[in-house]
Amino acid sequence: MKRDLTKGSETTSLLLFAAPMILGNLLQQVYNIADTWVVGRFVSSDALAAVGSAYTLMTFLTSILIGLCMGSGAVFSFYYGKGEKEQMQNRLQTAFVLIGVFSILLNVVVLVLVKPVLFLMRIPEEITSLMQDYVEIVFCGIFFVFLYNFFAFLLRSLGNSIAPLFFLGAASVLNVVLDLIFVICFGWGIKGAATATVISQGLSGVGLAGYTWIFEKELRFKKRNMHMEAFAVKEIVRFSVASSLQQSVMNFGILMIQGLVNTFGASVMAAFAAAVKIDTFAYMPAQEFGNAYSIFISQNYGAGAKHRIRNGTKEAIQISVCFCVAISIFVYILARYLMMIFVKAGETEIIQIGMGYLRIEGVFYLGIGILFLLYGYYRGINRPEMSLVLTIISLGTRVVLAYTLAPITGIGVLGIWWAIPVGWLLADVTGIVYMKRFVQWE
Numbered sequence: 229m230k231r232d233l234t235k236g237s238e239t240t241s242l243l244l245f246a247a248p249m250i251l252g253n254l255l256q257q258v259y260n261i262a263d264t265w266v267v268g269r270f271v272s273s274d275a276l277a278a279v280g281s282a283y284t285l286m287t288f289l290t291s292i293l294i295g296l297c298m299g300s301g302a303v304f305s306f307y308y309g310k311g312e313k314e315q316m317q318n319r320l321q322t323a324f325v326l327i328g329v330f331s332i333l334l335n336v337v338v339l340v341l342v343k344p345v346l347f348l349m350r351i352p353e354e355i356t357s358l359m360q361d362y363v364e365i366v367f368c369g370i371f372f373v374f375l376y377n378f379f380a381f382l383l384r385s386l387g388n389s390i391a392p393l394f395f396l397g398a399a400s401v402l403n404v405v406l407d408l409i410f411v412i413c414f415g416w417g418i419k420g421a422a423t424a425t426v427i428s429q430g431l432s433g434v435g436l437a438g439y440t441w442i443f444e445k446e447l448r449f450k451k452r453n454m455h456m457e458a459f460a461v462k463e464i465v466r467f468s469v470a471s472s473l474q475q476s477v478m479n480f481g482i483l484m485i486q487g488l489v490n491t492f493g494a495s496v497m498a499a500f501a502a503a504v505k506i507d508t509f510a511y512m513p514a515q516e517f518g519n520a521y522s523i524f525i526s527q528n529y530g531a532g533a534k535h536r537i538r539n540g541t542k543e544a545i546q547i548s549v550c551f552c553v554a555i556s557i558f559v560y561i562l563a564r565y566l567m568m569i570f571v572k573a574g575e576t577e578i579i580q581i582g583m584g585y586l587r588i589e590g591v592f593y594l595g596i597g598i599l600f601l602l603y604g605y606y607r608g609i610n611r612p613e614m615s616l617v618l619t620i621i622s623l624g625t626r627v628v629l630a631y632t633l634a635p636i637t638g639i640g641v642l643g644i645w646w647a648i649p650v651g652w653l654l655a656d657v658t659g660i661v662y663m664k665r666f667v668q669w670e
Contacts, residue, residue: 231387233524234309234531238540243547246520248389252380253516254509255393255400262400263421264505266407268570273498273578275418276570278358280501281351284486286366288479289338290373295472296327297374298519301381302607303467305523308386309530313446315460321449322456323464324378331374338367349483350490355497358418365422372426375433379440382447384523391439399432470612474603474619481623485630485644492641499581502570506586510559511593514548518600525608537609544601552597559590581641588645595652602659614662622655 233241264283268276300323307316338345342364351359380392403424410420440447489500521544528536559566563586567579599622606614626647633643 231389233387233527234533234536238524238536239543239547242517242520242524242540242544245387245389245524246517248393249384249520250513250516252389252393252396253512255396258400258404262404262407263425264501265570266411267418267421268498268502269572270412271417273571273575274355274494275358276501277494277497278351278355278362278418279421280497280504281349281355281486281490282359282362282366283501284479284483284504285345285349285363288476288483289334289367289370291475291479292334292472293327293331293370293374294377295475296330296468297377297381298475299468299471299607299612300327300378300464301385302471302522302526302610302612303463304382305385305526306530306610309527311531317446317450318457318460319464320382320447322460323468324449325456326461326464327374327378327468331371335367335370338370339364342367349487352490352494352497355494362418362422365419366425369426369429372429372433375437376429379436383436383440383444384520385526386447387523387527388444389520391443392436395432395436395439398435399428402431403428467607467612470616471607474612474616477616477619478623481627484627488630488634488644489641495577496581496641498571498575499567499578500585502567502578503582503585503589505570506559506566506582507589510555510590511552511596513555514552514593514597515600517544517548517551518597518604520604521601522604522608525605529609541601541605545598548597548601549594552594556590556593559593560587563587563590584642585645588642589648592649592652595649595656598656599652599659602656602663605663606659614659618655618659621658622651625651625654 231241231245233245235241263279264276267279300319303319303323304316307313307319342360346356346360346363376392376395380396383389383391406424406427407421410416410424414420416423486500489496521540524540524544525537528534528540563583564579566586567582571578571582573579599618602618603615606612606618629647629650630644633639633647634641636643
């Protein structure tokens with residue numbers, strides 16, 4: 229189930245390694261979309277708006293943990309590429325302790341601060357109680373999010389992208405089934421959707437950790453590596469914090485946009501909730517391909533195979549460009565029908581608002597596709613801070629433009645929608661210029 233990314237055809241290695249990751253994230257989106265679809269269809273439009281806002285908040289919180297795990301995964305793949313298994317084992321145990329303790333603290337903090345957070349998000353009064361019911365249950369699964377992502381990035385860093393797919397697939401199916409049972413059959417409403425999510429997260433997290441312990445003997449914790457070396461801690465913290473800041477800044481910007489969207493009322497909130505799910509689903513393969521590309525770069529960087537990095541980068545750009553152009557055409561043409569997956573046909577105002585969002589974003593998916601490759605490239609060559617800089621440029625532009633344009637009469641929410649691709653473009657230009665001027669391969 230492992231794939232050595234330092235050998236064989238660069239294109240074949242990238243595609244075969246990326247395919248399970250892409251499929252896994254598609255399942256993750258099904259996992260997330262299930263709650264939105266069920267409450268939108270079988271509860272109410274207010275419940276849809278509440279779940280949409282809660283999803284943005286939950287994504288921000290989990291992005292912190294995902295970023296930490298992603299950063300540690302870059303360290304694992306670097307040492308794996310170098311063939312230094314003992315060093316990798318030491319970093320593995322150091323990272324597990326550091327990130328595990330942080331995840332527990334985060335879980336406690338967010339459960340205590342639920343009400344103040346909802347107040348800061350400017351949630352409309354008619355939706356506040358629904359959203360609080362949902363998030364108080366969903367937040368209980370944060371530790372499971374850590375477990376799954378830690379072991380998923382660990383296994384992927386060694387070239388195993390299949391095992392995480394199996395457990396995520398099982399959890400996704402379970403989530404959909406439990407959503408239908410709890411919401412439709414039991415009538416638990418929004419609380420049922422939240423409960424289904426937590427149970428599914430528990431299955432994927434505990435299951436993948438158990439799989440790793442049983443079947444990956446070289447990854448079991450060893451007493452001789454239980455100590456924490458200062459350099460190992462520094463290395464893990466550097467990569468993990470940079471990646472976590474990148475992910476959390478990205479999602480904090482989205483959270484700020486959500487707060488601005490909330491001021492336009494429940495219809496815009498509901499449209500944004502549905503459109504963002506479609507948007508995320510559409511460009512997700514490009515995002516996961518960027519993550520797979522990052523591991524490819526990291527392993528080959530550790531192995532000193534610079535020619536494979538050059539060739540792999542050329543192939544990755546061609547693949548990402550072709551995909552993004554195709555998906556842009558698809559989303560632009562089918563925007564109305566995609567919105568109707570989540571919104572009843574009679575909700576014409578919500579559908580029209582969502583179509584406006586999708587047709588603006590959909591034209592520019594190439595921008596975010598290139599940005600995901602840049603993120604992966606800089607993580608892979610041990611410059612995770614540059615990925616953070618690009619994220620700040622992208623999200624900073626988005627937030628400033630959105631808050632500047634949205635209050636202007638005649639622009640309104642269109643200003644929020646247009647701010648997003650502008651941010652992508654500026655970050656792309658910065659990343660490419662920096663690569664050309666300061667990153668040189670002999």
